Amino acid sequence: MKNTPIIALDFHSAEKTFEFLSAFDGDVHVKVGMQLYYKEGPAIVSRLKELGYDVFLDLKLHDIPNTVKSAMEVLAGFGVDLVNVHAAGGKAMMEAALEGLDKGTPSGHKRPALIGVTQLTSTDDRQVREEQLINVALRDSVLHYAQLTKSAGLDGVVCSVHESAVIQEACGTEFLKVTPGIRLSDGGVHDQKRIATPEEARLAGSTHIVVGRAITGAVDPRAAYEEINALWKGLV
Numbered sequence: 001m002k003n004t005p006i007i008a009l010d011f012h013s014a015e016k017t018f019e020f021l022s023a024f025d026g027d028v029h030v031k032v033g034m035q036l037y038y039k040e041g042p043a044i045v046s047r048l049k050e051l052g053y054d055v056f057l058d059l060k061l062h063d064i065p066n067t068v069k070s071a072m073e074v075l076a077g078f079g080v081d082l083v084n085v086h087a088a089g090g091k092a093m094m095e096a097a098l099e100g101l102d103k104g105t106p107s108g109h110k111r112p113a114l115i116g117v118t119q120l121t122s123t124d125d126r127q128v129r130e131e132q133l134i135n136v137a138l139r140d141s142v143l144h145y146a147q148l149t150k151s152a153g154l155d156g157v158v159c160s161v162h163e164s165a166v167i168q169e170a171c172g173t174e175f176l177k178v179t180p181g182i183r184l185s186d187g188g189v190h191d192q193k194r195i196a197t198p199e200e201a202r203l204a205g206s207t208h209i210v211v212g213r214a215i216t217g218a219v220d221p222r223a224a225y226e227e228i229n230a231l232w233k234g235l236v
């Protein structure tokens with residue numbers, strides 16, 4: 001899996017998606033989230049894979065272990081590179097997800113990497129305390145979910161840049177730290193709470209960054225991508 005910025009294709013149709021991608025060569029890493037997948041179904045994933053894109057299918061599964069296992073068995077057949085579950089579903093659910101992926105991956109193919117969502121980057125300390133009734137700081141909750149995810153055998157987590165360093169220390173450099181909530185220093189925050197710049201992500205030890213609106217909402221998306229990639233790679 002390449003470590004160039006993962007572009008969140010948060011569009012409502014295949015038409016919009018491919019119009020957007022026409023400004024890029026096929027050598028980018030993309031994320032298909034709920035809105036695009038629910039609209040276009042597995043066909044959008046097959047099309048992107050046929051065109052050579054690395055695909056993160058971001059459906060954030062969260063259900064009883066048996067259901068998640070069966071669903072992952074199906075997703076494994078799509079040939080995507082990365083899939084995810086909510087770590088809050090528990091260790092047994094995450095283990096079941098991995099089992100489903102192993103079972104569904106066609107022989108001779110590589111199993112998609114599997115990561116656990118810790119606390120969404122749109123969540124802050126107040127919500128953890130008052131809405132989730134978790135009596136530890138958000139950072140400790142994220143670290144706990146990361147360790148649980150690792151103990152279930154998954155390949156990494158979705159977290160914010162603010163937790164990447166502590167997770168790297170606890171779970172190692174190979175453990176994926178996929179970080180959304182990326183903004184340029186003059187960019188809008190939108191609905192995100194734990195944001196950071198591409199440079200901050202690199203310095204904190206994130207292994208991947210996920211970028212949506214800072215690219216898709218830019219006047220010149222290709223230029224925004226190049227700027228973010230250069231900052232992420234430390235080239236400027």
Ligand SMILES: O=c1ccn([C@@H]2O[C@H](COP(=O)(O)O)[C@@H](O)[C@H]2O)c(=O)[nH]1
Nearest residue numbers: 008033119120121180181210211212213
């Ligand atoms: O904790 C999470 C998990 C997933 N996301 C997804 O990443 C992108 C971010 O989009 P922006 O426009 O850059 O804010 C989006 O698809 C989310 O569903 C996340 O933001 N936080």
